[in-house]
Amino acid sequence: MKKSIAIDMDQVLADFYKKLRATYNENFGTSFTDEEFLLTTQRDLPKEDAKKLFELINEPDYFRDLELLDPDAIEVIQELQEHYEIFIATAAMDVPGSFNAKYDWLMQYLPFLKTQNIVFCGNKAVIHTDYLIDDSPDQLAAFKGTGIMYAMPYNATVEGFERVNNWQEVRAYFMGQVNQ
Template identity: 40%
Template sequence: MRIAIDMDEVIADPLKKFIKLYHRDYGVPLDTLIDPGNEIYHHVPEHVNRKWFDYINEKGFFRDLELIEGSVEALKKLQEQHDVYIVSAAMEFRNSLEDKLDWLAEHFPFISWQNIVFCGNKIIDADVLIDDRIKNFNKFKGRTLLFSSPHNLLITDYERVDTWQQVLDKLYLQG
C-alpha cells in the first residue's frame, strides 16, 4: 500500500508549542484541554487570536515541535511493508519548508526525501491518507483515517484514530 501521512497534529504537535509561546508572551497559561470542535485560537482573547498565525509564520516555529506519541515507531513499522509518504500542506507557511524538512530528517531519518511531499492541496495518489483535517479528504479516492485533534472531535463521518497504535491495528488487522 501507498500510505500518505500528514505532519501537523498527526506526527508533530504544534498545539503544545503555541500554548508555550502564548504563555511566554502573555503570561497566561492556556488550558491544554481544548473544547471539542474548537481551534486553539478560540481559547484566547479576540484581540490576540491572530497570534497563532504570527507564530506559525515565524522562521523556526516548526523546527522543534514535539513528536506525537508513538509516531516514530509506527512509521518505521508501516515502512517495513508499505510505501510511506509524508504529505504536508507546507506551502501555506513559506517559512515552514526548511523547518519541516530538517525536523523530518531529525526524527524520521528513515523516510527518504523522495517520500516527502510539500504541497498546497493534497491531491495525491495513495491508498490511505492519515490526516487531522477533513478538507484534505474531499477529493481523495482512497481510505481515509481521521487522526483525532481537538478541532475535529465533533466530526463523526470518517473513520477515526486516536493513537498510532490504533492506526497500526486498523491497517494490519483490517487490511
C-alpha cells in the same frame, strides 16, 4: 505492488498545538491549558493578533523543535514501511516559512524515510495515495482515497471517516489490512 499511505505531520506526528498554545499564551497574555486550547482552535482573533501569531509561527525555526505527538509513531511507521509505501504530506503552504524546519524535523525523527516521499503541499486533493491519515476534516474530504481521521478534540464530531486515537490503533488498522 505495495499500497501507499500519506501521513500528515502536524497533530498526527508532531505536537504543533502544544507549542502554538505556549506561543499564544506568551504573546497574548492568556493561560490556556493544552486541553482548552485544542477545544478552542476556532476562536476569532482580532486582525492584528492573527497577523502577529502568523508572523511568529512563520519564523524559519518555529517547527524545528516540535515534540513528537505519540512516541509509538516512529516504530509503527518503520513497521508499516515493510508493507506500504509511506509518504509524509504536510500542508506547508499554509506557513511558507516552515519548509526547512519541517524538513529538518522529519529528518530527525524519520531518517529512514526516502526524501522523495516528503510532500510539501496545500490542498491534499493532489495526493494520490491509497490512504491519508490526517486530523483535518477538510483535507480528508478533498482526498480521493481512504481517509483516516487522527482523532483530536476539535474533530470529535466529524463523521464519515475511519478514526484512530493513537499510533497503536494506526498499526492495528493497517496491519489488519495487510492480513486480509
